[in-house]
Amino acid sequence: MHLTQLNCECLLHLFSFLDKDSRKSLSLTCRRLREVFLDPRLWSLLHFSSPCQLRRDNYVLGASLRFLTIFWYSSRVQQVCNIEDWLKSSLQKTICSKHERLVSTFLAHVCYMCPNLLSLTLSGCAHITDQDVIAVLKSCRRLRCLRLENCVRITDCVLEGVVAHGTSLEEVQVDFCRNVTQAGLQLVREKRPDVQLGAEMSAGMIPDSLPDERLEIRRTLQKVLQFS
Structure with missing residues (x-):
């Protein structure tokens, strides 16, 4: 045969x-x-080990997609993408410009084409924003599991989105997301006690701050030291 x-x-x-x-x-x-x-x-399950794989024409997006994972374990993430934009050199900005919209654009397609998504895992996706994830929460109403790891632009706004739009969520993880705070985590615990919430290191890391904010903090500290 x-x-x-x-x-x-x-x-x-x-x-x-x-x-x-x-x-x-x-x-x-x-x-x-x-x-x-x-x-x-x-195509009920899709796994990508780098954003560059999203450019390949070797998969199909559709309503059957249930489990989506995008992992990016690379020295580039730590040395370039995770750095605050105002600290990046011209070379680093050039490197980021070639891929910074890849995952965001892909997630926009997921919003329109994959309404039955059950699980989303994003790890090392340094350029995704709160709005990218919130858009998925709004479009994929059956989403049960959301895992975000080492996504430096993610803030408490995503946790507010979890409360407002994640009606089917059972598990949320925001590990090593340095701009997530205890206040955001507490909001989820109070408003959605049914959600299993994990946040390894996130609220204990040093958050990003704009240069002028850092200057104000430094001046405040100097005044405290002067009068102490």
């Missing part, structure tokens, strides 16, 4: 063992396998 003589369910099962690139390559061999590749049922 030739591979293409198998029924659709068998082909979908075989495709499920392949990574995205292998699925794409196999789909280019004939029309029958191309149809299997485009079948939304094949």
Whole structure:
């Protein structure tokens, strides 16, 4: 029996063992396998290990997507992307400009095309904003699990969005997000006690502050030292 003589369910099962690139390559061999590749049922789970993978045409976004993960473990995240914009050199800004909108644009597509998403994990996505995540909460009303790790632009606004729009959320994690505060975490605990909340290191880290804010803090400290 030739591979293409198998029924659709068998082909979908075989495709499920392949990574995205292998699925794409196999789909280019004939029309029958191309149809299997485009079948939304094949794409209930998507995992990306860097934002650059979002540019590839080797996956399908659709209403069948349930679990989405974008991990980016790279020295670039720590040395470039995690730095406050006002401290970045021209070279660092140039590097960021090539990818800073990738994840945000992708999440915008998810909002329109994946209303049945159940779980979203974003790790090391330094350029995503509160509004990117809140847009997902508003569009994907069945979302049960939200995990954010080392996303430096995320603030208490996301936690306010969890309270306002995350009606189906059961678990929320905001680990190593330095601009999340105890006040934001307490809001979720009070308003949504049913949500399992985790925040490793987040509220204990030094938050970002604008240069003028740092100057005011320094002046205040100097006055305190003078009169103490």
